[in-house]
Amino acid sequence: MTDRTDLKYTAEHEWVKVDGDTVTVGITDYAAEKLGDVVYVDLPDAGSTVVAGTVVGEIESTKSVGELFAPVDGEVVESNQAVVDSPELVNSDPYGDGWLLKLTTTSLPALLSHDEYRALTGE
Amino acid sequence: MTDAPGTTDPGTNERRSPLDEVHRAAGASFTDFAGWQMPVRYSSDLAEHHAVREHAGLFDLSHMGEIVVVGPEASDALDYALAGKLSAIVEGQAKYSLLLGRDGGVIDDLVIYRTGPDRYMVVANAANRHVVAEELRARTAPFEADVFDESDDIALVALQGPDALEVLQQTPGFGIEGPGNDEEDFVAALAALKYYRAIAATWEGAPVLVARTGYTGEDGFELYVAPERAKALWEALQETGGPRVVPCGLASRDTLRLEAGMPLYGHELSRDILPVQAGLGRVVALTKDGDFVGRAAIEQGPAEGAPVLVGLTADGRRAPRAGYEVYDGEGDDARKVGEITSGALSPTLGHPVAMAFVAPDLAEVGSSLFVDVRGTRVAASVTALPFYKRDA
Numbered sequence: 318m319t320d321r322t323d324l325k326y327t328a329e330h331e332w333v334k335v336d337g338d339t340v341t342v343g344i345t346d347y348a349a350e351k352l353g354d355v356v357y358v359d360l361p362d363a364g365s366t367v368v369a370g371t372v373v374g375e376i377e378s379t380k381s382v383g384e385l386f387a388p389v390d391g392e393v394v395e396s397n398q399a400v401v402d403s404p405e406l407v408n409s410d411p412y413g414d415g416w417l418l419k420l421t422t423t424s425l426p427a428l429l430s431h432d433e434y435r436a437l438t439g440e
Numbered sequence: 441m442t443d444a445p446g447t448t449d450p451g452t453n454e455r456r457s458p459l460d461e462v463h464r465a466a467g468a469s470f471t472d473f474a475g476w477q478m479p480v481r482y483s484s485d486l487a488e489h490h491a492v493r494e495h496a497g498l499f500d501l502s503h504m505g506e507i508v509v510v511g512p513e514a515s516d517a518l519d520y521a522l523a524g525k526l527s528a529i530v531e532g533q534a535k536y537s538l539l540l541g542r543d544g545g546v547i548d549d550l551v552i553y554r555t556g557p558d559r560y561m562v563v564a565n566a567a568n569r570h571v572v573a574e575e576l577r578a579r580t581a582p583f584e585a586d587v588f589d590e591s592d593d594i595a596l597v598a599l600q601g602p603d604a605l606e607v608l609q610q611t612p613g614f615g616i617e618g619p620g621n622d623e624e625d626f627v628a629a630l631a632a633l634k635y636y637r638a639i640a641a642t643w644e645g646a647p648v649l650v651a652r653t654g655y656t657g658e659d660g661f662e663l664y665v666a667p668e669r670a671k672a673l674w675e676a677l678q679e680t681g682g683p684r685v686v687p688c689g690l691a692s693r694d695t696l697r698l699e700a701g702m703p704l705y706g707h708e709l710s711r712d713i714l715p716v717q718a719g720l721g722r723v724v725a726l727t728k729d730g731d732f733v734g735r736a737a738i739e740q741g742p743a744e745g746a747p748v749l750v751g752l753t754a755d756g757r758r759a760p761r762a763g764y765e766v767y768d769g770e771g772d773d774a775r776k777v778g779e780i781t782s783g784a785l786s787p788t789l790g791h792p793v794a795m796a797f798v799a800p801d802l803a804e805v806g807s808s809l810f811v812d813v814r815g816t817r818v819a820a821s822v823t824a825l826p827f828y829k830r831d832a
Contacts (some may be wrong), residue, residue: 350469353691354486356785357757375814377758379485379784380691382814408484 318410326434329386332412333428339373340425342375342388343416344407347438352378360385360396362418367391369426374417376434391422442822452629457502458667459674466687473690474566476503480811481689487697488707489787491686492656493830496601498677498687502670505569506594506696507562507576509741511585514558520732521579522550523715525725529554534636534653538723539564539572540716544737545711546718547574549703561590561649561664566684566707574646575712579733595670600660600696603832605630608661610770613644643673655698657828664671670748685720695784701826707781708749708795714742718749720826747778751827752809752820760786760794760811760820767810768802770817777802780811786827793827794820 318439325333330348334341350356357377366386374385374396397416400406406415429437453475457463468479479500481488491497495685531554539547548568553561564572573589574766580587599608599817608614614626617640629639630650638651647671654660665673671780686754694704703709707756708718715724715738724738752760760766766778783794794811802809 337535353469353481354484356486357759359758377785378697379787380480382761405486 321412321438322430322431324389324412324434325428326431326437327386327428328437329384329388330438331386331388333388335425337422338357338423339384339394340389340391340420340422341357342385342418342420343411344383344385345434345438346411348383349408349411352376352383352407353380355379358400358404358407359395360401363393363395364428365393367393367420367435376404376417385417388428389420389422389426391420393418394421426435446794449546452636455503457500459500459502460668462501462544462671462674468687468689471690476566478503479687479689481691482687483508483553485689485691485695486787488688488692491694492658493788494602495686496599496603496607496660496681497656497692498674498681498685499596499598499600499693500670500674501596502594502667503566504596505564505566505572505589505591505595506664507564507569507573507592508555508559509576509580509585510556510557510559510589511561511583513545513583514560514580514585516782517580517583517585518552518560518562519730521576521582522552523734524552524553525580525728526552526597527728528559530782531556531590532638532639532640534651536636536723538709539575540715540719540724540734540738541711542731542734542737543711544711544734544740546705546709546712546715549574549709551770553649553650553651555638555640561823564595568705578612585648589593593666594664594773595667596664597655597670597674597677598656598660598662600654600656600688601658601682603684604658604660606687607677609678610651611676613649614648615640615642616640617647618628620684625650629817643669643676648673654704656696657702657781657826658830660694664764671678673706688816695787698782698784698795699786699788699826699828701795703795705783713797714738714746717742717746717769740820745800748800748803749781750798750803750807750827751798752780752794752796752811753821754792754811754816756792756796756821757785758813758816759783760796760813760817765812766796766820767812767817770810770819774810774817777809788828792818792820793823800823
């Protein structure tokens, strides 16, 4: 079980779990609920270089399309194939099996704390 | 001012349904729809979609407009005001029709119920309620007929899906309007009720128009009831249906109607479109006597090469969506030949489906087209509508 208070967040409703120079990225339950049932996920390939704040993937629900932003500069170590095969994991377990990317990064930008993110969503 | 159900929230100026309390208690997510706060989903729009295809779904459509036209010349008035021949339907019958502009463009699509010898109820899209009421008033002025916008006094609940009939028959409290009728008569009348027919019924003593109509491609019913009775009726249907009845939001309503190939005003229909372009030529009764608004323009027809509505299917999971451009090829030299009006990954079929206006020379079933899905050309082929048809 992921402790959400230990995670960092972005204003684009992504969560970031920092573990040394590796970060795991997913979208928050708030974002998953706003999107509705996720039916398609497009993620960058392992080895791709990503730049913080740029669009690196798509999360599509029956109703709308959400963009996945890279929260940090870095390189993709792994994208979650289980989510590509079963996009509903984003709704059912956004902080667990519904994770999207693992990246390596050398510099961590300022991200939101759990309390700051909660203030942002008003929840 | 009384605090009637279906009030306007003074803080946001948003209309709330008489069922608002029920939706909030059920944990619904809301969306603004034509100024109304309506449920977009309760938990999962896919689960709600499947529930309607497999069992039954319950929809709150209280935002829809209901405009009554009544008087000795109501039939003649509507024959002039609308595209269809409303004088031809009998009491208890419903008809899909269009309100056209003088230029033949579609101002709204409507379902009209004949609820008496001299009385019709016109059901309009929420966003068009006022313009429909205004147009009907203006167009019927020369006739002995009066127009009343009763939208605020009528709530609408739809029960849709293969289990809808059984659940409605099992729900206690229904009878047929008039003396000496009991629940058994209602159960029999319901079973015998044909598609696009309605019964003047009662539920717990309150009048309810029970219509075998819908917007999902399934068998089902729409129940027009006083707002103050809507909550109790909704709860009774849920209690009777148990797990067979799932409350459904507007997200599933949209994917259900799309699979059924049904147009949505503002997407497939607009003032810029003649009915024939959207495949609705048959809805315009050119054979009826006398003039009707839009007749001359309809007889002239659309301009040469005007786009026509088609169904599109694609492989994969990336859905074409409203506004995406349609091309006749994959390369940079391809010609733009149309635009998507609605699209989704079909929950029932498992592949993307969409509707689009395209150049008429490419509208034939089987034509290969390409949709620009956010920078990627996705192959799509023209497919006959509807995408989904229930087993008869």
